Amino acid sequence: MSVELQNIKNRFGIIGNFPALNRALEKSIQVAPTDISVLVIGESGVGKEFIPKIIHAESKRKHQPYIVVNCGAIPEGTIDSELFGHEKGAFTGATATRKGYFEVADGGTIFLDEVGELPLQTQVRLLRVLESGEFMKVGSSQVQKTNVRIVAATNVNMMKAIHDGRFREDLFYRLNTVQIDMPALRERKGDIHLLFRKFAIDFAEKYRMPELELEPNAVHYIENYAFPGNIRQLRNLVEQMTVVERNRKLTAEKLAEYIPMETHLPMVVNTPNSQKQNDFGSEREIMYKILFDMRNDINDLKSLTSELIKNRGTADLSNQEKNLINRIYTPENQQAVAPNNSMLFFEDKNPAVQTPTIISNSDDHYEDFEDIEIEDDKPESLSLQNNEKDLIIKALEKHKGRRNKAADELGISQRTLYRKIKQYNLEE
Numbered sequence: 048m049s050v051e052l053q054n055i056k057n058r059f060g061i062i063g064n065f066p067a068l069n070r071a072l073e074k075s076i077q078v079a080p081t082d083i084s085v086l087v088i089g090e091s092g093v094g095k096e097f098i099p100k101i102i103h104a105e106s107k108r109k110h111q112p113y114i115v116v117n118c119g120a121i122p123e124g125t126i127d128s129e130l131f132g133h134e135k136g137a138f139t140g141a142t143a144t145r146k147g148y149f150e151v152a153d154g155g156t157i158f159l160d161e162v163g164e165l166p167l168q169t170q171v172r173l174l175r176v177l178e179s180g181e182f183m184k185v186g187s188s189q190v191q192k193t194n195v196r197i198v199a200a201t202n203v204n205m206m207k208a209i210h211d212g213r214f215r216e217d218l219f220y221r222l223n224t225v226q227i228d229m230p231a232l233r234e235r236k237g238d239i240h241l242l243f244r245k246f247a248i249d250f251a252e253k254y255r256m257p258e259l260e261l262e263p264n265a266v267h268y269i270e271n272y273a274f275p276g277n278i279r280q281l282r283n284l285v286e287q288m289t290v291v292e293r294n295r296k297l298t299a300e301k302l303a304e305y306i307p308m309e310t311h312l313p314m315v316v317n318t319p320n321s322q323k324q325n326d327f328g329s330e331r332e333i334m335y336k337i338l339f340d341m342r343n344d345i346n347d348l349k350s351l352t353s354e355l356i357k358n359r360g361t362a363d364l365s366n367q368e369k370n371l372i373n374r375i376y377t378p379e380n381q382q383a384v385a386p387n388n389s390m391l392f393f394e395d396k397n398p399a400v401q402t403p404t405i406i407s408n409s410d411d412h413y414e415d416f417e418d419i420e421i422e423d424d425k426p427e428s429l430s431l432q433n434n435e436k437d438l439i440i441k442a443l444e445k446h447k448g449r450r451n452k453a454a455d456e457l458g459i460s461q462r463t464l465y466r467k468i469k470q471y472n473l474e475e
């Protein structure tokens with residue numbers, strides 16, 4: 048490892064030696080001195096926020112402002128004004144002219160977190176300022192100039208967002224001049240224990256308690272856990288156990304009370320084993336995440352198939368392909384959780400290597416294949432909607448109606464949560 052990389056890790060308190068993590072950090076150091084836009088991609092809780100900090104600190108802009116904007120947390124109605132400012136009288140309540148972040152950060156860096164959540168009208172303004180450095184305050188027709196470096200981050204599948212018309216393709220390519228991928232914690236098995244020890248030390252100090260330690264079977268246990276909430280989840284787990292656990296030597300059995308191993312199996316909803324109830328709050332948390340992840344996976348698969356069929360038609364599909372697609376859309380499978388009546392089972396129990404297998408109860412269906420219609424925004428099946436609604440209600444109850452906390456727990460942005468609350472009429 049280069050000295051420079053080690054220095055960065057020390058300075059920012061970054062733990063881990065996994066090659067993909069090192070690559071991400073090295074890439075950040077390399078692009079820092081340029082003004083190139085960077086898009087950081089990775090699941091929630093993987094440490095994406097380190098990247099813009101490193102880039103800013105290692106650039107010639109380091110003495111200028113660094114501004115973090117959480118695009119998912121600002122209401123749609125005010126985001127343009129927050130980013131670009133407004134004129135006095137531009138809208139009700141605009142009693143004075145206000146500078147936006149792009150004006151304030153002139154010469155510096157803006158980190159656009161959860162950039163996939165930006166409303167379309169804001170995307171237009173953002174594209175313009177990225178391409179020409181020009182913007183206008185809301186309610187003004189005077190063009191202003193600014194010189195801002197953008198680092199953006201997302202945990203959503205941008206290709207899907209583009210395909211669904213929620214994100215502009217031109218803006219995506221403009222933001223994504225350089226892409227930095229942050230690996231999920233479950234891919235970095237060797238780093239899990241290191242991170243555990245670092246958090247154990249931090250929290251022991253914070254709460255003036257002896258440090259937690261892991262018995263060998265516990266090390267094995269966390270190294271094989273999927274950590275849907277990644278490092279943030281591990282950190283919260285260690286904090287919670289530091290305060291609660293009397294015995295400072297943790298066994299696998301003890302860990303299983305907090306993070307039950309079986310709950311991260313992808314098809315957990317269908318396995319008899321998982322239907323037994325237990326009262327661990329964390330199990331519920333993980334279930335939410337799994338359901339959301341599963342739904343995303345299914346949607347991705349759905350758009351992929353629909354894209355393939357659209358582009359290629361059905362004529363040159365091999366029999367095997369026809370058979371496969373046909374099976375997804377057989378009526379027998381309509382009770383499934385997935386949109387478009389597809390039902391997917393995962394063969395492998397380890398989510399890191401999950402391969403979807405499409406199961407059908409009948410064999411030959413290609414005759415009705417020509418009748419298949421694929422719509423892009425078909426309403427999700429009822430069972431999925433009910434599940435989702437249920438999970439949202441539970442998360443809101445748990446956090447006493449605090450939407451930011453509930454969104455965090457559900458692993459979705461606040462804006463998505465607001466939308467869902469509206470959609471399901473949960474406002475009261």
Ligand SMILES: Nc1ncnc2c1ncn2[C@@H]1O[C@H](COP(=O)(O)OP(=O)(O)O)[C@@H](O)[C@H]1O
Nearest residue numbers: 060061062063091092093094095096097278279
């Ligand atoms: N490699 C790491 N070493 C130490 N702490 C980390 C590491 N990666 C993430 N964290 C911590 O995990 C938490 C989540 O990181 P964050 O950057 O907010 O995730 P993201 O923005 O990807 O959701 C933060 O408290 C962060 O400090």
Ligand SMILES: [Mg+2]
Nearest residue numbers: 092095096160
């Ligand atoms: Mg973040």
